[in-house]
Amino acid sequence: MSALLEEAEAKLAPLSVARNLAWWESQVSATDENEERRTRAELAWSDALADAELFAHVKRERERGAGGEEERRLEILRNLMLPQQVPAELRAEIVELESSVEGRFSRHRGVVRGVEVDDTEIKRILRQSDDLAERREAWEASKTVGAEVADDVRRLARLRNEAARGLGYRDWFALSLAVDELDEGKLLETLQQADAATAEPFARWKGALDERLATRFGCAVSELRPWHYADPFFQELPPDGAVDLDGLFEGRDIVELSRRTFDGIELDVAGILGRSDLYPRGGKCQHAFCVDIDRGGDVRVLANVVANQESADTMLHELGHGVYDLGLSAELPWLLRSAHVVATEASAILFGSLARRRDWLQLVLGLGADEGADLADRLRASEAAELLVFARWVLVMNAFERGLYADPDRDLDALWWELVSRFQGVTPPDGRQAPDWAAKIHVAVVPVYYHSYLYGKIVALEIAAALEAAGGGIVDEPQAGARLRDELYAPGQSVRWDRLVEQVTGGPLAVASLAREVSAAVE
Ligand SMILES: [Zn+2]
Numbered sequence: 001m002s003a004l005l006e007e008a009e010a011k012l013a014p015l016s017v018a019r020n021l022a023w024w025e026s027q028v029s030a031t032d033e034n035e036e037r038r039t040r041a042e043l044a045w046s047d048a049l050a051d052a053e054l055f056a057h058v059k060r061e062r063e064r065g066a067g068g069e070e071e072r073r074l075e076i077l078r079n080l081m082l083p084q085q086v087p088a089e090l091r092a093e094i095v096e097l098e099s100s101v102e103g104r105f106s107r108h109r110g111v112v113r114g115v116e117v118d119d120t121e122i123k124r125i126l127r128q129s130d131d132l133a134e135r136r137e138a139w140e141a142s143k144t145v146g147a148e149v150a151d152d153v154r155r156l157a158r159l160r161n162e163a164a165r166g167l168g169y170r171d172w173f174a175l176s177l178a179v180d181e182l183d184e185g186k187l188l189e190t191l192q193q194a195d196a197a198t199a200e201p202f203a204r205w206k207g208a209l210d211e212r213l214a215t216r217f218g219c220a221v222s223e224l225r226p227w228h229y230a231d232p233f234f235q236e237l238p239p240d241g242a243v244d245l246d247g248l249f250e251g252r253d254i255v256e257l258s259r260r261t262f263d264g265i266e267l268d269v270a271g272i273l274g275r276s277d278l279y280p281r282g283g284k285c286q287h288a289f290c291v292d293i294d295r296g297g298d299v300r301v302l303a304n305v306v307a308n309q310e311s312a313d314t315m316l317h318e319l320g321h322g323v324y325d326l327g328l329s330a331e332l333p334w335l336l337r338s339a340h341v342v343a344t345e346a347s348a349i350l351f352g353s354l355a356r357r358r359d360w361l362q363l364v365l366g367l368g369a370d371e372g373a374d375l376a377d378r379l380r381a382s383e384a385a386e387l388l389v390f391a392r393w394v395l396v397m398n399a400f401e402r403g404l405y406a407d408p409d410r411d412l413d414a415l416w417w418e419l420v421s422r423f424q425g426v427t428p429p430d431g432r433q434a435p436d437w438a439a440k441i442h443v444a445v446v447p448v449y450y451h452s453y454l455y456g457k458i459v460a461l462e463i464a465a466a467l468e469a470a471g472g473g474i475v476d477e478p479q480a481g482a483r484l485r486d487e488l489y490a491p492g493q494s495v496r497w498d499r500l501v502e503q504v505t506g507g508p509l510a511v512a513s514l515a516r517e518v519s520a521a522v523e
Contacts, residue, residue, distance in 0.1 A: 027285035030106035049084040110141025139227035146439030157408035176448035197515035237386040265481030290321035317352030327489025340497035345456025397450035462505035
């Protein structure tokens with residue numbers, strides 16, 4: 001039996017490296033050649049996981065009940081292989097389509113005032129411009145990629161459903177949760193609780209924001225439309241009404257600040273930074289991610305760093321994934337030497353949120369103690385408001401994807417705006433008929449993932465509370481780094497994610513921590 005697992009790992013590990021490298025190259029430089037290479041590597045990986053004989057063998061061994069670490073390896077292997085047990089033509093079609101849609105996202109640039117602009121420039125306009133026509137153009141430019149890929153994203157959803165149904169699942173949404181070891185009933189219950197905990201404080205906070213926006217733009221609150229908000233999806237805390245920290249980051253070296261943050265807790269990120277691709281450039285992925293290439297120390301970050309608060313949050317977030325990958329115990333067998341999505345998002349979110357915390361601003365950024373004291377209340381309110389904005393956005397994404405996979409042929413444009421109005425309180429543009437949902441890259445290439453951010457956020461709050469209770473918190477506290485490494489990172493997937501979380505935080509994931517946090521949001 002051990003032989004079965006070792007053989008499987010020996011076969012999968014190099015294919016996984018090739019796949020990760022090809023993916024990295026395709027994101028660093030979105031050329032046709034890199035996209036083709038990536039598709040080939042993805043197919044080779046998928047072919048290996050589709051091996052029906054191996055899958056049957058794994059199934060038999062699981063039924064026999066191996067116990068201990070071997071049983072866990074079999075479980076992880078089964079979860080990897082299950083979605084690939086579909087006809088080869090269908091698998092290939094999905095892989096090729098995903099790769100092609102992602103390539104179009106990387107290459108696409110919106111146009112504002114006749115000039116091609118990247119996502120950073122669109123966001124800058126939405127944060128800063130008082131010119132309503134320009135704002136509207138920027139918002140519309142942020143959605144043009146949606147129109148370009150919508151038909152293929154819809155097709156992808158149909159194909160993914162076909163694969164899931166062939167495996168006996170209701171749809172792709174249900175299959176994704178199952179292989180991520182997430183219980184659908186518990187997820188829906190958690191989302192409902194998050195909705196209940198945030199609806200009222202969000203409405204109050206947003207009511208105050210809308211008043212300020214109406215004053216700023218000289219219109220009635222009822223005339224506010226999506227381009228009055230500070231980012232294309234209203235998924236981030238706007239600088240207005242909170243604490244605009246961007247001024248503090250101007251001219252600062254964000255990468256150096258990130259290195260300094262992790263040095264302070266004795267987690268070494270120099271190796272990661274040396275392998276990374278961190279600054280904006282044409283033909284490059286406009287988002288940010290961290291990838292563990294080989295589960296052996298080659299961890300890289302792709303980012304588009306500029307000198308502002310959001311970039312600091314992003315860098316700390318991605319490095320929060322990176323230190324997790326580096327902290328996985330080298331003793332673990334290959335299959336277990338990886339992180340569960342919820343646990344790694346928790347680590348990432350924990351570090352990302354430091355960039356708006358008083359202790360980090362003082363100790364790492366060098367903000368004076370008096371200024372820190374002046375900001376303290378507003379920082380707390382802004383942290384709570386950020387959580388509200390984020391939670392409402394997750395509710396949109398989750399409900400949309402549930403609807404998408406329940407029926408990919410329904411009127412998705414209408415569903416999208418119905419959910420955006422309900423959960424975010426944003427009024428759709430009059431008479432708009434456009435696939436704005438397809439402009440959100442996750443729907444196409446990271447499907448059924450958004451709830452992991454919410455779970456991750458809740459777990460991050462619980463970990464922060466546990467570290468606080470142990471004394472000192474995180475910033476410049478090496479024992480916090482050691483605890484994260486030993487308790488959260490090192491076990492990898494040898495322990496199921498929900499039990500791991502309990503071990504680290506002292507209790508099961510619960511919305512109570514979120515509810516407590518958001519109560520500070522209303523100024
Ligand atoms: Zn992340």
